[in-house]
Amino acid sequence: MHSVVFGRYETELPETKEHLTLSIAPAAFPLRWSLCSLSANFMADYVGSVFRNVNGFETQLDQLKHTVSYVANELVENAFKYHHDFTTGITITISKHRANFFLLVSNSVDAQRLPDFYTFLEVLTNRDPTELYAERLEQALLEDMENDGASQKKSGLGFITMMMIYDVTLGWRFDTNEPHSQVMLTTMAQIPIAKELFQNGN
């Protein structure tokens, strides 16, 4: 097996006492779009349960839950859209390490699309997000006009929004299993926890 990594992908996450994994098996039932928001809301509620006493810091906890919900929603939406091999499932894991939550979403990808993915991520990880945001939007608008309202290419706005608005650090790892050439993508989102939430024995 060989791996290709983009962005910040922490390979040495320590053993955790606590984490939560959701595993969605597409072979068992058709993937329903509502599962994106269901999974996202569940992950956010779980994060809320990790902090037992947040007196006076409810705003910080709400913001953290909202960030987890947004990130989980986006990553799961992507996994549903790009999932290729329906004999394997989609996995969503959340765990806490020191001052961050790590959200990982895994799905299979089409090996034929790898060059496009790699190019897309090269740009995303090497350009200033604010500039790229405006550029991608204008591009998407132009494409809409050329394709009569249907923009076909992935704009990356979800990832850019995560980095710009939610201060999330992103990484991507593509694992290829020779000789079958099955490719699994794991997207890692590192979500910072406000220091106020570590008061009161949390």
Next chain:
Amino acid sequence: MEIKTSDYTVKFDEANALVTCAGSFRLNGVDEYSPIVNLLQSAADQSPAQLTLDLRGLEFLNSSGINVLSKFVISMRQRANIQLIVKGSKRIPWQTKSLLNLQRLMPALQLDMED
């Protein structure tokens, strides 16, 4: 004119040139947003002197929603005769930074953030 689902409502008050969005926008891609886009475009096509977009009740917006809103704002740049006003809430986490971003796309946009 109103679009109402279990997750969100979008209302167009023609007399006051006001579009109000509330709830959660989590639609699958820009295609599913087209009824909302059409409503926004109809509101702009009335050519009011001022068009207000009230987002104070919009709790959640996925990236396709951000895409759609941003593209609408960009299209409004061509309509210099319409003053676009966006009302947001500091109470909703994504709105402060995201709506400032919208303003960067269109500096003439008037942004009113309430506490």
